Amino acid sequence: MQFPVxxxxxxxxxxxxxxxxxxxxxxxxxxxxxxxxxxETFAVDRLKLLKTVENSxxxxxxxxxxxxKKLDKEFxxxxxxxxxxxxxxxxxxxxEYEKRRKxxxxxxxxxxxxxxxxxxxxxxxxxxxxxxxxxxxRLTSVQKSSFLKHNNLHYETVGLVEKTALTDKLVxxxxxxxxxxxxxxxxxxxxxxxxxxxxRNRKAYLKAGYVYIPQQDIVITVLNDFRxxxxxxxxxxARSLPTVLSDERLQPLxxxxxxxxxxxxxxxxxxxxxxxxxxxxxxxxxxFPLCMRGLHQALRENHHLRHGGRMQYGLFLxxxxxxxxxxxxxxRSEFTKGKVDMDKFDKQYAYSIRHNFGKEGKRxxxxxxxxxxxxxxNAPSQGDHHGCPFRHSDAELLKQKLQSYKVSPSGIAQILDxxxxxxxxxxxxxxxxxxxxxxxxxxxxxxxNQYFLESQRVLGGGGKxxxxxxxxxxxxxxxxxxxxxPALAEMAExxxxxxxxx
Amino acid sequence: MxxxxxxxxxxxxxxxxxxxRLFPFSQYYRWLNYGGVQKNYFQHRExxxxxxxxxxxxxxxxxxxxxxEKEMQKMNPYKIDIGAVYSHRPxxxxxxxxxxxxxxxxxxxxxxxxxxxxxVRSCCSAADICPKCWTLMTIAIRILDRALREDxxxxxxxxxxxxxxxxxxxxCDEAARKLSVAARSAIAEYLSxxxxxxxxxxxxxxxxxxxxxxxxxxxxxxRYFPQYALHDQAVLGLKESVxxxxxxxxxxxxxxxxDSREPLLxxxxxxxxxxxxPEKRWGLLRGCATTKQGTLKxxxxxxxxxxxxxxxxxxxxNVSKGVNHLLKSPFSxxxxxxxxxxxxxxxxxxxxDPFDVPTISLICAELDRPRVGEEEEQVPKxxxxxxxxxxxxxxxxxxxxxxxxxxxxxxxxxxxxALSNRGELLKKSDLQKDF
Numbered sequence: 001m002q003f004p005v006x007x008x009x010x011x012x013x014x015x016x017x018x019x020x021x022x023x024x025x026x027x028x029x030x031x032x033x034x035x036x037x038x039x040e041t042f043a044v045d046r047l048k049l050l051k052t053v054e055n056s057x058x059x060x061x062x063x064x065x066x067x068x069k070k071l072d073k074e075f076x077x078x079x080x081x082x083x084x085x086x087x088x089x090x091x092x093x094x095x096e097y098e099k100r101r102k103x104x105x106x107x108x109x110x111x112x113x114x115x116x117x118x119x120x121x122x123x124x125x126x127x128x129x130x131x132x133x134x135x136x137x138r139l140t141s142v143q144k145s146s147f148l149k150h151n152n153l154h155y156e157t158v159g160l161v162e163k164t165a166l167t168d169k170l171v172x173x174x175x176x177x178x179x180x181x182x183x184x185x186x187x188x189x190x191x192x193x194x195x196x197x198x199x200r201n202r203k204a205y206l207k208a209g210y211v212y213i214p215q216q217d218i219v220i221t222v223l224n225d226f227r228x229x230x231x232x233x234x235x236x237x238a239r240s241l242p243t244v245l246s247d248e249r250l251q252p253l254x255x256x257x258x259x260x261x262x263x264x265x266x267x268x269x270x271x272x273x274x275x276x277x278x279x280x281x282x283x284x285x286x287x288f289p290l291c292m293r294g295l296h297q298a299l300r301e302n303h304h305l306r307h308g309g310r311m312q313y314g315l316f317l318x319x320x321x322x323x324x325x326x327x328x329x330x331x332r333s334e335f336t337k338g339k340v341d342m343d344k345f346d347k348q349y350a351y352s353i354r355h356n357f358g359k360e361g362k363r364x365x366x367x368x369x370x371x372x373x374x375x376x377x378n379a380p381s382q383g384d385h386h387g388c389p390f391r392h393s394d395a396e397l398l399k400q401k402l403q404s405y406k407v408s409p410s411g412i413a414q415i416l417d418x419x420x421x422x423x424x425x426x427x428x429x430x431x432x433x434x435x436x437x438x439x440x441x442x443x444x445x446x447x448x449n450q451y452f453l454e455s456q457r458v459l460g461g462g463g464k465x466x467x468x469x470x471x472x473x474x475x476x477x478x479x480x481x482x483x484x485x486p487a488l489a490e491m492a493e494x495x496x497x498x499x500x501x502x
Numbered sequence: 503m504x505x506x507x508x509x510x511x512x513x514x515x516x517x518x519x520x521x522x523r524l525f526p527f528s529q530y531y532r533w534l535n536y537g538g539v540q541k542n543y544f545q546h547r548e549x550x551x552x553x554x555x556x557x558x559x560x561x562x563x564x565x566x567x568x569x570x571e572k573e574m575q576k577m578n579p580y581k582i583d584i585g586a587v588y589s590h591r592p593x594x595x596x597x598x599x600x601x602x603x604x605x606x607x608x609x610x611x612x613x614x615x616x617x618x619x620x621x622v623r624s625c626c627s628a629a630d631i632c633p634k635c636w637t638l639m640t641i642a643i644r645i646l647d648r649a650l651r652e653d654x655x656x657x658x659x660x661x662x663x664x665x666x667x668x669x670x671x672x673x674c675d676e677a678a679r680k681l682s683v684a685a686r687s688a689i690a691e692y693l694s695x696x697x698x699x700x701x702x703x704x705x706x707x708x709x710x711x712x713x714x715x716x717x718x719x720x721x722x723x724x725r726y727f728p729q730y731a732l733h734d735q736a737v738l739g740l741k742e743s744v745x746x747x748x749x750x751x752x753x754x755x756x757x758x759x760x761d762s763r764e765p766l767l768x769x770x771x772x773x774x775x776x777x778x779x780p781e782k783r784w785g786l787l788r789g790c791a792t793t794k795q796g797t798l799k800x801x802x803x804x805x806x807x808x809x810x811x812x813x814x815x816x817x818x819x820n821v822s823k824g825v826n827h828l829l830k831s832p833f834s835x836x837x838x839x840x841x842x843x844x845x846x847x848x849x850x851x852x853x854x855d856p857f858d859v860p861t862i863s864l865i866c867a868e869l870d871r872p873r874v875g876e877e878e879e880q881v882p883k884x885x886x887x888x889x890x891x892x893x894x895x896x897x898x899x900x901x902x903x904x905x906x907x908x909x910x911x912x913x914x915x916x917x918x919x920a921l922s923n924r925g926e927l928l929k930k931s932d933l934q935k936d937f
Contacts, residue, residue, distance in 0.1 A: 172711045192654060193685050200688040202713045209655025209677070 019100035021147050022081040023135045025226060026233075030105045039109060040253055045078045046106035047257060050127040053134070071134055082135070112244055113257040115237040120258055125234070129227050136219055141186065148222070153194065158187040158212060166205065170212060173205035186215045195221050275321040277330055283320075285405075287455035289448045290389045290431055291374060292316050294401070298385040303338025308378055308386040310349075312369055314356055319368035319449035324357045370447045371425050390415070390424040407434050508840030508861040514554065516862045517578040517835070523899045524865055525574070525833060526909045531567035532916050533674075534584075537923035546606075548585030548592040550828050551577055560585075560828075561592040580837050583828040587679075605826035607680055610656075610673035610689065613829065614642045617667065618816040621700075624735055624743060629838075631667050631856060634734040639669050640851055641726050642815035645719045646671060647848065649693060653715055658919050660912075661846040663859055665836025669846065670829060674919060676926070683823055690822040695719075695814045703749050706810045708803040720806055723813045728781065731812050738780040750808050751787070832912070835862050844908035845915065860904035868903040 075082030358365035
């Protein structure tokens with residue numbers, strides 16, 4: 001899609017022209033000066049908004065009534081524009097204008113904070129797309145057309161005569177179109193350059209250079225383009241980021257923003273040092289997720305783990321609270337039982353353990369791997385024990401392992417079913433429920449350390465140390481409400497989407 | 503004089519003659535200049551030449567038609583490729599700050615190569631072609647031409663014989679030239695239906711509903727199928743071919759769909775043993791398909807899939823995707839066959855015979871023919887000083903050879919383009935109130 005660069009910025013009344021609609025594509029960055037405090041407030045508010053978008057999307061079906069209500073409330077609370085129909089007099093009043101300006105500026109600030117890594121970008125784009133979809137769907141048909149036209153998107157409605165003449169072809173072109181549906185909904189004509197996905201997959205009727213899209217599919221096209229544009233923009237932003245970060249006033253704020261709110265990464269521990277080495281064996285059976293339990297077992301049996309396993313397990317241990325000294329002692333004692341003598345250990349392995357804790361090299365304090373990372377990257381090969389057993393283990397082997405851990409046959413069957421459907425995290429959750437003897441885990445699993453913490457919580461903290469508290473991150477990261485099936489399915493779908501992309 | 507007289511070794515002698523007296527430079531320039539609507543369009547166009555001894559030079563560019571002529575007459579390229587219109591003169595690209603030198607525009611192009619059909623043609627393979635398999639090109643041209651015009655709205659399509667085993671399409675509309683990589687790739691995907699390599703048996707998969715463009719393609723294929731596939735290619739003749747076709751028939755049709763695995767297949771085989779007539783065999787196969795379509799089971803369009811797998815155009819997406827992709831130029835000579843890469847007149851498509859296309863040796867020989875019926879067409883006596891003598895002579899020259907009718911096709915194509923351009927210029931001048 002071409003978002004044409006507007007050659008002229010001559011606007012009659014700058015205020016009214018700039019924010020004609022309550023919704024925008026964020027094509028042009030804001031050109032004004034703002035105060036640092038406004039900078040900060042705007043950014044934090046938008047972040048809260050996006051967090052709400054994320055949470056709502058997980059706990060409710062997107063687009064449903066409760067979903068919309070929740071978002072609308074947050075919009076008002078945080079002073080973001082949420083109503084497309086403002087009475088004409090009010091629209092140009094400072095209030096609405098202020099809201100739209102905030103929307104505009106805060107988006108661009110967050111771009112700076114979220115452009116740096118793949119994970120950040122992905123999260124940001126996902127929330128912004130959901131936000132856009134929510135607001136776009138609030139528009140009436142007429143408003144949609146007006147908005148699209150205003151943004152130079154040439155979505156022309158197909159006249160009745162033409163539509164009737166083309167009914168057969170329209171029916172033949174998309175799954176959505178059956179005879180009756182063609183009558184009852186509007187079709188748009190879009191230049192094919194603006195709907196390439198539909199063209200590429202032959203998912204719509206094409207005539208004389210125009211794609212004929214039913215109303216219900218238009219939002220998909222618009223969203224696709226919004227997503228693509230934003231993705232490109234973030235890549236560009238990342239390139240100019242060093243310049244921005246060199247401004248000392250901005251740098252701390254931007255790092256704080258990107259670290260604080262994307263979800264827990266279990267790297268800073270409040271419970272550091274509260275686990276003793278003797279506890280690891282019993283803990284591995286009770287509170288470790290299957291992957292870590294397996295790694296621990298392999299380490300005990302072979303007195304060795306290869307690099308992938310050392311990374312995955314080592315960082316996990318750091319996440320549950322092992323200190324550097326404890327880690328060194330742990331690994332050294334295990335490895336020296338095997339083929340590695342003290343000296344060799346110190347030379348070859350100690351360095352990388354210290355590296356994991358950020359005490360060597362570029363001093364990055366590595367974060368323990370999330371489930372997605374374990375599942376998607378670095379697949380294990382012969383001789384490896386890392387990875388996600390639900391993903392990487394052969395079904396038979398998995399079954400045997402679960403049997404040896406005394407999981408009930410019906411439980412095993414349920415787990416294997418989930419694995420077949422590629423719902424690996426749900427399978428692990430089911431494993432959690434079965435081993436902890438509870439009906440509903442009450443959380444949505446996406447991190448091995450989360451598994452550990454939740455397990456400790458369920459078991460009442462076990463062992464002589466105090467209960468491991470969830471690390472305090474952002475004020476609004478509370479226990480998430482239990483997920484209902486549609487939300488679970490949707491999360492699983494996201495994971496599926498990764499696989500389908502090859 | 504037959505085309506068989508062409509010897510690659512004679513190229514060094516023939517090429518100078520060709521470029522001095524036959525190559526249609528003025529039409530060529532007229533084409534690539536596109537009416538002068540965009541400044542420097544011709545000057546920023548990349549050409550690449552393959553010279554004697556396989557020396558390859560890229561980033562050639564020229565300021566005027568004259569310069570183009572002089573250079574080509576000096577270098578006598580064995581092959582000429584046309585590339586993109588760049589942001590700067592290609593022959594100065596080394597002086598441009600790295601990163602600024604960009605390919606901006608190029609015609610949307612398609613390359614259909616007969617070797618891509620080797621798994622479905624029994625008469626030839628690799629670089630060979632014959633009248634029996636040439637039908638595949640005819641079918642490809644008809645299907646793609648319709649789709650590009652009716653579905654995408656393009657109007658200025660130049661189809662060119664590549665000189666050996668395929669055809670090229672140059673879509674010259676302004677909108678086409680400005681297409682992004684993503685758009686080109688999407689168009690190529692839209693037009694692609696046959697997917698998979700050696701390891702894929704079933705290369706066409708149709709699902710309901712069948713898209714209108716595929717329906718239109720099927721109409722074309724059905725027209726040619728009986729003569730081309732059943733007769734010329736005998737796909738239901740030799741056992742080996744029959745087996746290949748049957749491999750595309752769904753198992754439950756072949757095996758009856760229940761536990762009784764053999765009956766239907768035996769029936770088809772038995773039937774084929776007694777019935778040699780390919781048309782009748784095909785009729786039965788279609789009959790099975792029609793029955794199956796009533797059941798909404800999977801694989802219900804298998805007879806259509808078979809026809810498409812054997813006939814639907816197979817294009818190389820990579821050729822079409824890149825804005826900077828170089829493609830053989832029309833009126834370039836094919837060094838192996840000697841044939842000139844000539845435009846194809848779509849109004850006479852069914853009569854087009856690749857073996858009738860003139861070779862460079864033929865047309866050079868025709869130059870020496872005694873002038874018969876001197877000057878059938880008068881060269882208009884315009885201001886003589888403007889068209890220099892050499893050019894006038896050249897205009898007379900190619901007209902005396904078999905090349906004439908192909909240059910005419912290009913002329914007519916260019917007239918069409920010019921008509922559109924005039925419309926554009928008028929619109930522009932109206933907007934600027936330039937009366």
